[in-house]
Amino acid sequence: xxxxxxxxxxxxxxxxxxxxxxxxxxxxxxxxxxxxxxxxxxxxxxxxxxxxxxxxxxxxxxxxxxxxxxxxxxxxxxxxxxxxxxxxxxxxxxxxxxxxxxxxxxxxxxx
Amino acid sequence: xxxxxxxxxxxxxxxxxxxxxxxxxxxxxxxxxxxxxxxxxxxxxxxxxxxxxxxxxxxxxxxxxxxxxxxxxxxxxxxxxxxxxxxxxxxxxxxxxxxxxxxxxxxxxxxxxx
Numbered sequence: 001x002x003x004x005x006x007x008x009x010x011x012x013x014x015x016x017x018x019x020x021x022x023x024x025x026x027x028x029x030x031x032x033x034x035x036x037x038x039x040x041x042x043x044x045x046x047x048x049x050x051x052x053x054x055x056x057x058x059x060x061x062x063x064x065x066x067x068x069x070x071x072x073x074x075x076x077x078x079x080x081x082x083x084x085x086x087x088x089x090x091x092x093x094x095x096x097x098x099x100x101x102x103x104x105x106x107x108x109x110x111x
Numbered sequence: 112x113x114x115x116x117x118x119x120x121x122x123x124x125x126x127x128x129x130x131x132x133x134x135x136x137x138x139x140x141x142x143x144x145x146x147x148x149x150x151x152x153x154x155x156x157x158x159x160x161x162x163x164x165x166x167x168x169x170x171x172x173x174x175x176x177x178x179x180x181x182x183x184x185x186x187x188x189x190x191x192x193x194x195x196x197x198x199x200x201x202x203x204x205x206x207x208x209x210x211x212x213x214x215x216x217x218x219x220x221x222x223x224x225x
Contacts, residue, residue: 032210032211034213036214036216041218042218043115043117043202043204043216043217043218043219044154044202044204044214044216045216046213046214046215049211049212049213051211090153090154092153094210094211097167098156098159098167098210099156099210099214100153100156101146101153101154101155102153103151103152103153104151104152104153
């Protein structure tokens with residue numbers, strides 16, 4: 001069975017500070033990992049994905065994520081947070097059968 | 112490139128009534144998904160189509176939910192009869208590379224069953 005966990009319901013960060021949104025996963029084979037962002041009353045928007053290759057993946061809006069196989073993690077990061085980054089972030093994993101999503105982490109960036 | 116279109120945006124119905132949602136994916140995207148997102152939870156896959164064939168409907172409550180994609184383009188999802196616990200946002204997504212390409216989601220249909 002495959003699973004994905006986002007251990008933090010909410011992350012608070014000040015504008016200009018680095019941010020990290022955590023994600024851990026469990027799959028039996030090679031994982032394919034994704035991050036999506038959801039703004040209020042909008043559908044999810046694709047940010048980035050890891051399929052293979054370099055463990056550091058760069059995506060939209062200055063976001064990046066680091067794949068760590070030994071820790072089975074795929075944390076989302078940004079060097080300098082913006083107020084406009086405030087949204088709901090979802091990690092997703094495809095382990096060969098279907099894509100499943102985490103419960104989401106709400107990011108608040110205060111000015 | 113036009114996005115994934117969904118309608119209606121909002122729907123309020125009474126329990127035991129029926130409702131239908133429509134989705135038009137991005138042109139050329141062979142894979143289409145319907146997800147259910149209950150408030151406070153991540154999206155849950157209901158059904159996946161590859162062209163007009165069903166790839167996965169293992170989590171679709173088939174006694175009340177049905178979906179079709181007759182010509183391999185747009186799709187409809189129906190609930191009959193609706194229950195209170197069906198209140199959720201129903202998201203349609205499409206992809207040109209299946210599960211490895213990242214999805215493009217529509218804005219969703221927010222269903223409230225009263």
